[in-house]
Amino acid sequence: MPKFPQWIQQLSGSEESIEPVLVPGNWFVSRAFSVPEELKAKELEEFAELSVEEMSPFNLEQLNWGYFFGEDSNRIFIYAAFDQKLRRDLAESDQYDYAFPDFVQSFGLRFERPTLFFLLHESTLTGILLPANDPVPQTVVGITMEPEFSSTDLESAKSMITQRVSGQVARQDEPTLAIPVSDFTEVDVLDPIYRRDWEFKENKARPSIQLTPYGDYVGDPLHVAISSSSKLWAMDVRKADAKEQLVKKYGWTLWYWRATLIVCLLFCLLAFAEIGLFALSKWNASRLIIALEKRPLAEEVEQKSNILAKINQITTNQLLPFQMLDVVNQYRPDSVYLTRFLAEGGNAIQVEAVGLPTSDINGFQEALREVEIISTVTISNNRVANNQSSFRLRVEFKPGALAPQILLTEG
Secondary structure (H helix, E strand, O other): OOOHHHHHHHHOOOOOOOOEEEEOHHHOEEEEEEOOOOOOHHHHHHHHHHHHHHHOOOOHHHEEEEEEEEOOOOEEEEEEEEHHHHOOOOOOHHHOOEEEEHHHHHOOOOOOOOEEEEEEEOOEEEEEEEOOOOOOOOEEEEEEOOOOOOHHHHHHHHHHHHHHHHHHHHOOOOOOEOOOOOOHHHOEEEEEEEEEOOOOOOOOOOOEEEEEEOOOOOOOOEEEEOOOHHHHHHHOOOOHHHHHHHHHHHHHHHHHHHHHHHHHHHHHHHHHHHHHHHHHHHHHHHHHHHHHHHHHHHHHHHHHHHHHHHHHHHHHHHHHHHHHHHHHHHOOOOOEEEEEEEEEOOOEEEEEEEEOOHHHHHHHHHHHHOOOOEEEEEEEEEEEEOOEEEEEEEEEEOOOOOOOOOOOOOO
16 A cells, blocks of 8 residues: 555555555565466465465464456466464554565566575565566575575585485476476576666556665666556555455545645635636726826716717718709809709708799709719799790719718828
């Protein structure tokens, strides 16, 4: 389970880093079993629990145990240790993400041939035998040396482990034991002794650990992919009830931190919104002040504009009859004189006139009727006195035929 430093990473969806407490692997008894193919995934833990009871003389309640399962090979590696033996080492294990035997650091390695390699953690040297192309160990043998061990002690421990692994490979008297390697002569025994490089920076996209040759040994480093969280939890050796309490504890705390993070985000959003509204209100206030300052000037301009519009309207209405009279006067014969005129509405005028020959009056009327912008021409009150004709001429123009002349403009 994750502890506090990884929660923020988990909330962002990234893979959490692994911080285990590692206990000496040689305190554990271990064994590999073949898992029946018909066994369902949810029954795997029950199978592991039954296998622990089979391989240990102690009751399950007195053991700390875990297991590692390989889906492709259908093999499971189970390890268990007496509770009293590990109590001191696991006293503060709830402060870590997981609690493992030290040899678990190699779980996930694969070799093309059966391989025995050696892993050093603190003063414990462990030999791990892996079948070909199988990450599930067949045998794990560990020896704890003195804290200040020498290279001679290391070589001696390595030799003893090799002999014990060879002897275990030769044993086939337990039918439940999965033994893919039955001939130790086929095993590649690696010369380097590997140790975890704690300075190695994990790739968050593909988390792994690095094992590098220890001391004067040479060789390429080994990279071990970190298993999924469910597998890591199954490999953890803490008691089931303790792990359930950790799930509840950290699960609730994780929920609490998620809720807290959501509240903080909402608070930040509200704060930004408040700042935005405050800035907008300040901007509107400044615009309102400017508008109030310029309002008298705007009202004065609007007032002048209205006055100009009225003057233009008055002037236009006054000048339009003169435009109509000007059109009529353009077709007036020299023998006809206009004496007075009167505007009718916006597109007609009445003209009183006198003329000498009647033929000129009739020609005047016909000439006006031919003008395109004039709709009707009528002559009435035609009188003759003293060899002189007087008449009234009404001329109606087509709507919109004459454009008003605007003499006054805004300036």
